[in-house]
Amino acid sequence: MPIRAKMGVPMHIDDLIAAAPLERAAATPLFRQLYARLKEAILHGRLAPGTRLPATRELARQLQVSRQTVLAAYEQLTAEGYLRGGVGQGTFVDASLPAARPAPDPAGTAPGMPRPLPARGLAMASSMARVRHHQGPLRAFRPSMPGLDLFPFDVWRKLEAQHWRRRELPLGYGAAAGYPLLRELLCAYLNASRGVRCTPEQIIVTTGSQQALYLLAQLLLAPGEGVWLESPGYQGAAAPFEVAGARMCLVPVDAEGMDVAHAAAHHPDAAMVFATPSHQLPLGVTMSLGRRLELLRWAEAKRAWIVEDDYDSEYRYTGPPLASLQSLDRAGCVIYVGTLSKVLFPGLRLGYVVAPPALVEPLTQAKAVVDRHSPVVPQAVLADFIQQGHFARHIRRTRDAYAERRGAMMEALASRLGGMLASGPADTGLDVCARITGPLGEAEAVARALAAGVDLRPLSYYVHPQAGPACAAPPGMLLGFSAFTPAEIRAGVARLAQALAP
Known part of the structure; x- marks a missing residue:
């Protein structure tokens, strides 16, 4: 039976199916295949609105399938609004559907994209492209990778299993700032080991330190404002600031760390500093006390933020870990960012921010916008891991x-x-x-x-x-x-x- 398009162009169901015949050996059921072929034809205008489809018995005979196969495909299409009709009325492509028209492809638009990406979208899609991610099996000497052979995964599994058995895990939505007990324990740990001065309320748990940097960039920087960045330095840190439209103010690094005098002379109007005072990547230097005090004085005078990335300073081999830059801050300008990827395992994807008091509420709300809250189950297990002494x-x-x-x-x-x-x-x-x-x-x-x-x-x-x-x-x-x-x-x-x- 011919199917005639509304514009008078004849179309046969044989032609429609011949272009993409049903595959009897495929894992997809035949009715789903027929449903997909008809849906595609309707969406692309090969079956125009108002077109009458063959009766179920006739189409089943042509396709050499059971009538139930055709019925199931028609019923699904009818439920989704593509077809209408009933017993004794015939089955039609719904006449209220808009006729399909080929969409123009504007210059500079990628295939399948209705319009070009805006500047922010381009920055987001490209800023991490130069950052290399670990791939393939572990080989010497992959950098910045913790020793997974040393992690007590059996202990971690038991702690998680205990939560599931007790059914005490908070499986609903959690607090945007993080699991309260974990925040308390992280606060105590940072007070004792890094000299960080904070309360549990100042800690916001994030999905890794990368998310922390993204939130801070979006929240605190206006497009065009400058950010001091160490060069050479961690390239993943630059990406969030680029997406925010910030101006990259690149600062050299010497044996004492970030060259603050150089940065102050060349980029005096910057709004933010990203620094790794405890351990600079990749040169490995530690920022001297003189440079730290110089940086704090500059930030206080300029009312600028300092983001202190303290990613692996737990591991110091010639003495105890050094006190954080945040511990020297008296103006409330240092935002301390930490990660658990280097001390536990990267797949955990948990980090945290110690925010100055005035920034806690805005940052918590910004976190809620991005992903509501970080996964609660890993936070609860980590809290047990810390509380029972396994972390130390x-x-x-x-x-x-x-x-x-x-x-x-x-x-x-x-x-x-x-x-x-x-x-x-x-x-x-x-x-x-x-x-x-x-x-x-x-x-x-x-x-x-x-x-x-x-x-x-x-x-x-x-x-x-x-x-x-x-x-x-x-x-x-x-x-x-x-x-x-x-x-x-x-x-x-x-x-x-x-x-x-x-």
């Missing part, structure tokens, strides 16, 4: 293990690559910054290492694309040691030495 034991255990692994790395680099690489500061964190001192350039050295199966990052990767010569990185590479046993480290250094050999 884990940090002590990993600090000892990482110290051993760091020692193995430094010894192997000195003995096998002493004439080619010079290790930078490595008294904190999970990585070693190794500057190239031999004849090889960075690009060739890194290419050789990667070809030999050594996972690393060139120092040039950490330089922002807008950086000038003053903010360049020395030729070198970042090598992670925390995720590998001493034996794996020695074997990896041997491969690296062979790869870099003349």
